[in-house]
Amino acid sequence: MSEKQINVLVVDDESAIREMIRFGLAKSGMSVQCAASGQEALLKINEQSPDIILLDWMMPNMSGPELTRRLRKGSVTEDIPIIMLTARVSEDDKVTGLNAGADDYIVKPFSPRELIARINAVLRRADPGGEDGRITTGAITMDTASRQVFLDQEPVHFGPTEYRLLEFFMTHVNRSYSRAQLLDHVWGTNVYLEERTVDVHIRRLRKILATADLKHYIQTVRSHGYRFVVED
Amino acid sequence: MSEKQINVLVVDDESAIREMIRFGLAKSGMSVQCAASGQEALLKINEQSPDIILLDWMMPNMSGPELTRRLRKGSVTEDIPIIMLTARVSEDDKVTGLNAGADDYIVKPFSPRELIARINAVLRRADPGGEDGRITTGAITMDTASRQVFLDQEPVHFGPTEYRLLEFFMTHVNRSYSRAQLLDHVWGTNVYLEERTVDVHIRRLRKILATADLKHYIQTVRSHGYRFVVED
DNA sequence: AGGGATTATGACAGTTTCGTGACAACGAGG
DNA sequence: CCTCGTTGTCACGAAACTGTCATAATCCCT
Numbered sequence: 001m002s003e004k005q006i007n008v009l010v011v012d013d014e015s016a017i018r019e020m021i022r023f024g025l026a027k028s029g030m031s032v033q034c035a036a037s038g039q040e041a042l043l044k045i046n047e048q049s050p051d052i053i054l055l056d057w058m059m060p061n062m063s064g065p066e067l068t069r070r071l072r073k074g075s076v077t078e079d080i081p082i083i084m085l086t087a088r089v090s091e092d093d094k095v096t097g098l099n100a101g102a103d104d105y106i107v108k109p110f111s112p113r114e115l116i117a118r119i120n121a122v123l124r125r126a127d128p129g130g131e132d133g134r135i136t137t138g139a140i141t142m143d144t145a146s147r148q149v150f151l152d153q154e155p156v157h158f159g160p161t162e163y164r165l166l167e168f169f170m171t172h173v174n175r176s177y178s179r180a181q182l183l184d185h186v187w188g189t190n191v192y193l194e195e196r197t198v199d200v201h202i203r204r205l206r207k208i209l210a211t212a213d214l215k216h217y218i219q220t221v222r223s224h225g226y227r228f229v230v231e232d
Numbered sequence: 233m234s235e236k237q238i239n240v241l242v243v244d245d246e247s248a249i250r251e252m253i254r255f256g257l258a259k260s261g262m263s264v265q266c267a268a269s270g271q272e273a274l275l276k277i278n279e280q281s282p283d284i285i286l287l288d289w290m291m292p293n294m295s296g297p298e299l300t301r302r303l304r305k306g307s308v309t310e311d312i313p314i315i316m317l318t319a320r321v322s323e324d325d326k327v328t329g330l331n332a333g334a335d336d337y338i339v340k341p342f343s344p345r346e347l348i349a350r351i352n353a354v355l356r357r358a359d360p361g362g363e364d365g366r367i368t369t370g371a372i373t374m375d376t377a378s379r380q381v382f383l384d385q386e387p388v389h390f391g392p393t394e395y396r397l398l399e400f401f402m403t404h405v406n407r408s409y410s411r412a413q414l415l416d417h418v419w420g421t422n423v424y425l426e427e428r429t430v431d432v433h434i435r436r437l438r439k440i441l442a443t444a445d446l447k448h449y450i451q452t453v454r455s456h457g458y459r460f461v462v463e464d
Numbered sequence: 465a466g467g468g469a470t471t472a473t474g475a476c477a478g479t480t481t482c483g484t485g486a487c488a489a490c491g492a493g494g
Numbered sequence: 495c496c497t498c499g500t501t502g503t504c505a506c507g508a509a510a511c512t513g514t515c516a517t518a519a520t521c522c523c524t
Binding site: 114174 | 336
C-alpha cells in the first residue's frame with residue numbers, strides 16, 4: 001500500500017463548509033488547507049502546491065470558473081486536479097465547469113464519504129506515474145521520457161499500440177477493465193473497433209512480456225476483460 | 233429497467249411518522265421496516281441489512297448522530313446510506329449530520345414524493361460504478377475494482393455467475409431469498425430458467441468456499457431458498 | 465419406521481468466450 | 495516500386511462456463 005499523504009486545498013467562502021470538509025477529510029488521513037477566496041487560494045497554491053483542489057463554484061470576487069481557467073494557464077499549476085463544489089446542478093453549469101478545466105464536480109450537500117471517493121477517483125485518474133517519467137512495477141520499467149521499456153534492465157522494443165497499452169496498465173494496476181474501457185483509454189474515444197481487437201493486442205503484449213517470463217502479469221477476467229496484476 | 237426491490241428501514245420514535253412513511257413508500261414498491269428506537273434499529277439492521285436507512289435526528293436514548301457513528305464503524309454496515317430526518321435545519325445541524333456520516337438530509341415536513349426522490353438519488357450515488365468497492369465479511373473479501381475474491385487473503389478464482397451470486401449475497405447478508413428472487417437479482421429479470429439451476433450454482437459456490445472451510449456461510453432455507461449468514 | 469417432498473451431487477452436452485496464427489491493408493522510407 | 499513494421503479483422507480449435515437431468519441423500523410429517 002503506497003499511502004502517500006494527500007494534500008487538499010479547500011476553496012470556499014463559507015467557513016462552515018470549509019470546516020466540515022476539513023473535519024471529514026482529516027479523519028481519512030488527508031492534510032487539508034483552506035482558503036476563503038480566489039486570491040487567497042492563488043497564494044496558498046504557490047506556497048504548498050496541493051495535490052488536489054476542492055473549489056466552490058459560486059464565490060464573490062473571483063468565481064470558480066475564473067480561478068480554474070487561470071490555474072490551467074500556469075505551467076506549474078495546470079496539472080493540479082480540480083473538483084468543483086456546486087449548489088445546484090443545472091446541466092449547463094456542469095458543462096461550463098468541465099469545459100473550464102475541472103476534473104469532476106460534486107453537488108452540495110454531500111457526505112464526507114462521497115467526497116473521499118471522488119477525490120480518490122480523480123487522483124487515480126490524474127497521476128500518470130509520478131512525473132519523473134519513470135514507472136516501475138516488478139521487473140518492468142518504463143521510461144516515458146525516452147519512450148523506452150526495460151524488462152530486467154534489458155531494453156526491449158514495443159510497437160506504438162503495445163506501448164500505450166502497457167503504459168495504461170502500469171498506471172492502472174490491479175483493476176479489471178472491459179474491452180470497451182480499454183478501447184476508450186488506450187485507443188481513444190470515438191473510435192469504432194471490434195472488441196476482439198483488444199484480445200489481439202493483449203496477445204502481442206503478452207508475447208513480448210513472455211520473453212522475460214512475465215506473461216503472468218496480464219490476467220484474463222472472463223466475460224469481462226483484462227487485469228494487470230502485480231503481486232505484493 | 234433493472235427493478236430491484238428496495239429495502240428501507242425507518243427509524244423514528246413517533247409512530248405517526250413511521251406509518252406515514254411506510255404508507256408513502258409502500259406505494260412505490262419499496263419494502264419498509266420500522267424501528268422506534270436506536271436499539272431496535274441496530275437489531276433490525278443486523279437481521280435484514282436494509283439498502284437504506286431513514287433516521288430521525290432527534291430521538292430519546294440513542295440520538296441520530298450516535299447511531300450513525302456506530303453504524304459507520306461496523307464493517308458490514310458502513311456502506312448503508314443514511315438519510316437523516318430533521319425538524320429544523322440550522323447550518324450547524326447540517327454539518328454535524330454530514331460529519332457523522334449521513335449521506336443526505338431532509339427537513340420535516342416533507343412529501344412522500346420528495347422522500348422517494350431523495351432515496352433514489354442517494355442510492356444511485358452510493359451503489360453503482362462500484363469504482364472503489366471492497367466488501368469484506370469474515371474471511372471473504374471482494375474487490376469489485378479488480379473483480380477479485382480473496383479467501384483468507386488468498387486470491388481464488390470465481391466464474392462469472394459464481395462471482396455475481398457471491399456479490400449479491402455479500403451485499404444482502406442475513407436475509408433469505410427464494411430461488412425466483414435469486415434468479416431475478418443475479419441472472420436478471422426476463423430470464424426463463426429452471427429454479428433448480430440455482431441449486432447447482434449454490435453448490436458450485438459452496439464448493440469453492442469449502443476450500444477455505446467457509447461452507448457454512450450459505451444456509452439452506454428449506455422449501456424456500458437460501459440465506460448467506462455471517463456471524464458476529 | 466415409512467413415504468413423500470425437498471435438496472445435494474455428479475455427469476454431460478450445448479453454448480459462450482478466449483487464445484492463436486494468418487492475412488490483407490496501410491504508411492513510411494528507402 | 496518494393497520492403498518493413500504495424501494494425502485491425504477473421505477463422506478455427508481449445509478451454510471455460512452454463513443449464514438440465516438423473517440419482518443419491520436428507521428432511522419432515524404421520
